[in-house]
Amino acid sequence: MGDKANTHPGAAGRAITAGQPSSVRNVVLVGHSGSGKTTLVEALALTAGAVNRAGRVEDGGTVSDYDEIEHRQQRSVQLSLVPLEWGGCKINLLDTxxxxxxxxxxxxxxxxxxxxLFVVSAAQEADAVAGSCRAVWEECxxxxxxxxxxxxxxxxxxxxFDGLTAVLARIFGGDDPDAILPLYVPVLGAPQPDGHAPATGLVGLLTERIFDYASGERTEHPPQEAQRPLVASARDRLIEGIIAESEDESLMDRYVGGEAIDVGTLIADLEKAVARGSFHPVLAAAPAAPGGKQGLGTVELLELITRGFPTPLERELPAVTTPEGSPRPALVCDPDGPLAAEVVKTSSDPYVGRMSLVRVFSGTLRPDETVHVSGHGLADRGHEDHDVDERVGALTAPFGKQQRQLGACIAGDIACVAKLTRAETGDTLSAKDDPLLMEPWRMPDPLLPLAIEAHSKADEDKLSQGLSRLVAEDPTMRLEQNQDTHQVVLWCLGEAHRDVALERLRHRYGVQVDVVPHKVPLRETFGNRAGGRGRHVKQSGGHGQFAICEIEVEPLPPGSGIEFVDKVVGGAVPRQFIPSVEKGVRAQAARGVLSGFPLVDVRVTLLDGKAHSVDSSDAAFQTAGALxxxxxxxxxxxxxxxxxxxVRVMVPDEYVGAVMSDLSGRRGRVVGTEQAGGGRTVVRADVPEIEIGRYAVELRSLSHGTGRFDRRYARHEPMPSQVAEKLREGAAA
Structure with missing residues (x-):
């Protein structure tokens, strides 16, 4: 690894296909916003020959030409796939x-x-790296x-670089910081006028060779004598780290005894430890200078991917059942096995319609065949159950704005599938005569509400379809038709997520919407026992209306709802009109009696009333009950x-005090704390929902991106009188 150059003819202008699962590498790039993931993908594409020196593919676009919203917002907002070829392997780079x-x-x-691949910018603060990446590192x-x-x-x-590597070991290493060590250290060039010395090459710590990128192309030569002491200490630590993770237990004894371990043995053990997930090398990379063919460290990184990262054959595959939930044998990554694939992303293209990015775990997916689509039915997020057959359209490999045709997609590979009209993100594709359902991956819960209304009647006609397509693409978004507030609410993960949703509605689906204040479903209840008389008497010629009823209302414990009791004696209200009074009372309770919020937790007792033999009616007694x-x-x-x-809030220990103080300021009651491990604490509190509408955004700011929370409805409680009065005044204004 890093001991020889890899010359490659490139793959520009043609689809890259995988011969066998052993020749596929699927790599996801993870990193803080601005860390340089997309730039790194473009640099790797240049080195692999997939683009020319200007970073363009043959149609003039770039590998990052993917979504107009990304260009307008100047940031990545969705997963993109860039397939490359290097060293006889197909590399699927998943840029997130x-x-x-x-x-x-x-x-x-x-x-x-x-x-x-965790991409870390040398210009970023350690807190930013920890906040965005540590939780994902732990998931991996x-x-x-x-x-x-x-x-x-x-x-x-x-x-x-040494100091930065130490910080990374502290952030990611946990109890084993020696499992995070550099394979290469930068070689610095002549200082610039500002005193900064740019990196012009890398020193391979194992091979003790210098890989020089100063000319724009990678060259190799031995280090000068003055450079050897600079890498000696780092090399010793790397060798010790590799040996500590080696499966050959005799290696450490031999090394401690003074034996010089062969470099080939060390590289082989390193590759095994990386593939096993027990050793995590640190590399450095930079894009090529203008006119250059290779960016610094890109060859070394491609070699690590092809030689150190595992093949799909080495991955434990997701569990599967039948759509009815019966267990099935564990999947094996075999192109000849039963078809089991999963839609990992859904998007809409204005020219070809819906496109599904699919990872094939078992079997082989072919164009124009009929497959079974099984869905999980995330009903709480606006997703229906799927249990249908669909015909697969064309299979393609995306590259920027291009879609290159594929003849098939084998187990372990990833491809785009056109025109799956029913399949959504998270759905399973399998053989129609052997349907399967994969265990879903965990989705974050959207906690930022966005209440919207159609801007015009024309938009109202298109809103339902636009929203259904929006949530089909993004399972982290939840669509709610709130029956209490009569609002359409999109629940998002944050403000940027909200902005992208609105832009997609406008530009992709042609729906203009207005954002309105989100309403929390409040309730009303009686503070004391009270009586009321409803009199509905009208005579305007012809058949009149006559109904009188007397009721008593008393408060009940929380959660009791509305109770209706009949205590009429002597037939003052005829028996056939008793249900009419109850119906009128319940209808008025649903509309509210003071502020327009539903009335709950009261007992309404019908005590007396009067009726007319001709003019009394069901409608009249309904009106009297409401009055x-x-x-x-x-x-x-x-x-x-x-x-x-x-509310459960998990934050690093240093933010616990700030979080508890903030929750108290939101009229919250902290009910307990508990240690969550890894220097983090869970704070549990009961908080009025009206106070946490923007908590998803505000917690992120308060904890520098390191905190997360979840919440669930507990109960309704009386609102403090001063808060209720302000709310009523605001509604009246």
Whole structure:
């Protein structure tokens, strides 16, 4: 690894196909926004010969030409696939957004990949790296996914590479920081006028060779004598780290005894440890200078991917069942096995329609065949169950704006499938005569509400279809038709996620919407016992209306709802009209009696009334019942009830005090804390929902991106009188 150059003719202008699963490498790029993931992908594409020196493919576009919204917002907002070829292997690079709002795209990339490259900018603060990447690192560790770290922006920052590596070991290493060590260290060129010395090459610590990129092409030569002491200490630590992870237990004894371990043995053990996920090398990379053919460190990185990262054959595949839930044998990555593939991303193309990015785990997917689509039915997020057959359209490999035709997609590979009209992200594709359902991956819960209304009647006609297509593409978005507030609410992961959703509605689906204040479903209840009389008497010629009823209303414990009790004696209200009074009372309770919020937790007792043999009717007694309830409400105190959520906030220990203080300022009651491990604490609190509408955004700011929370509805509680009064004043204004 790193001991020889790899010359490659490139793959520009043709689709890259995989011969066998052993020749495929699926790699997801993870990193903070601005860390340089997309630039790194373009640099690797240049080195692999997939683009020309100007970074263009043959149609004039670039590998990053993927979505107009990304160009307008100047940031990645969705998962993109860039296939390359190097050393006889097909490398599927999955470039993920770095912004926290698009973590759903990141999780899709993790699902499709077999290894991860964590991209860290040398110009970023350690807190930013830890906040955005540590949780993902731990997720990868939990499933044994191999990881490596790539340091970028060496050319734009004053970098202490040894110090930076130590920080990365502290952030990611946990109890084993010696498992995170550099394979190469930068060679610095002549200092610039600002005193900064740019990196011009790398020293291979194992081979003790210098790989020089100063000319724009990689050359190799031995180090000068003055350079040897600079790498001796780092080389010793690397060798010790490799030996510590070696499966050959005698290797450490031989090394401690003074034996010089063969470099070939060390490289072989290193590659095994990387593929096993027990050793995580640190590399450095930078794009090529103008006119250059290779960016610094790109050859070394491609060699690590092809020689150190595992093949799909080495991955434990997701569990499968039948669509009805019956267990099935574990999947094996075999092109001749039963078809089992998964839609990891759904997007819409204005010219070809819906496009599905699919990872094939078993079997072979072919164009124009009929497959079975099985869906998980995330009903709470606006996704229906899927259990249908669909015909597969064309199979393609994306490259920028191009879609290159594929004849098939074998187990372990990734491809785009056209015209799957029913399949959504997370759905399973399998043989129509042997349907399967894959265990879903965990999706983050969207916690930022966005209430919207159609801008015009024309938009109202298109809104439903636009929203259904939007949530079909993005399973991290939840669509709610709130029956209490009568609002259409899109639940998002953050403000950037919200902005992208609105832009997609406008530009992709042609729907203009207005954003309106999100309403929390409040309730009303009686503060004391009260009585009311409803009198509905009208005579205007012909058949009249006559109904009188007297009721008593008393408050009940929370959660009791509306109780109706009949205590009429002597037939004052005829039996056939008793249900009419109840119907009128319940209809008025649903409309509210003071502020327009539903009335709950009261007992309404019908005591007396009067009727007319000709003019009384069902409608008249419904109206009288409603009037009686309103009169009773006018003679007593009406309390507003607000929903309270049980909130669990997980943050690093240093932010616990700030989080607890913030929750208290939101009228929250902290009910406990507990250690979560890894220097983090879970804070549990009951907080009124009206106070946490933007908490998804505000917690991120408060904890520098390191905190996360979840919440669930607990109950409705009386709102403090001063808060209720302000709310009523605001509604009246």
């Amino acid at each position: 957004p770095g912004y926290a709002d698009f973590v759903g795209e990141l999780r899709a990339g993790l699902r499709a990949a077999d290894a991860a 560790a939990a499933v044994g996914m191999p990881r490596a770290i790539v340091v970028t922006h060496l050319d734009t920052a004053r970098v202490d 009686a309830l309103r009169e009773a409400a006018a003679d007593t105190r009406i309390n507003l009830l607000e929903p309270v959520a049980e």
